[in-house]
Amino acid sequence: MKLVVAAEIFPEGSVMVAYAKALDVSSCGKTVDEALRALMEAVQLFIETSLRMGTFEQILIESGYVRQGNEWILQTSSEEQSENWSPDNIVPLSDITRRLACVEI
Numbered sequence: 001m002k003l004v005v006a007a008e009i010f011p012e013g014s015v016m017v018a019y020a021k022a023l024d025v026s027s028c029g030k031t032v033d034e035a036l037r038a039l040m041e042a043v044q045l046f047i048e049t050s051l052r053m054g055t056f057e058q059i060l061i062e063s064g065y066v067r068q069g070n071e072w073i074l075q076t077s078s079e080e081q082s083e084n085w086s087p088d089n090i091v092p093l094s095d096i097t098r099r100l101a102c103v104e105i
Contacts, residue, residue, distance in 0.1 A: 002071040003047065003060075007039055022063045022074050 009018045009032050018039035019026040025046050027038035050056040065072045 003043075003065075004071060004073050005040075005043055006074055007036060009035055022065070023059075 005020050006022065007018045007020050009016055011017070012028070015028045015030060016032050016035040017026060017028045018032075018035035020039060020043060023043060023046060025039065025042050027035060027042045029035035029038050047056065050059050060067075060072050064075055066075050067073075
């Protein structure tokens with residue numbers, strides 16, 4: 001089974017932060033690639049814990065994921081995408097990277 005995870009990557013001080021908003025999981029690293037690898041490790045631990053607790057599918061459904069065959073894909077509305085923008089959290093567009101990654105379960 002695969003889980004498709006959208007990650008926002010942005011600078012914060014001297015590090016890069018990778019954040020998977022739908023799962024509310026984040027991590028950081030010195031580079032974009034390092035931050036993304038650390039995020040995928042954090043997501044994997046999140047998945048393992050939720051599977052042990054028996055809450056994995058419920059968490060994904062509540063987070064906006066739908067199952068398509070052997071993959072869990074995040075479904076977002078335009079309203080959810082625009083809720084990130086406010087004067088308090090504006091980061092220059094050039095500093096934001098959005099990546100998709102798959103986590104094998």
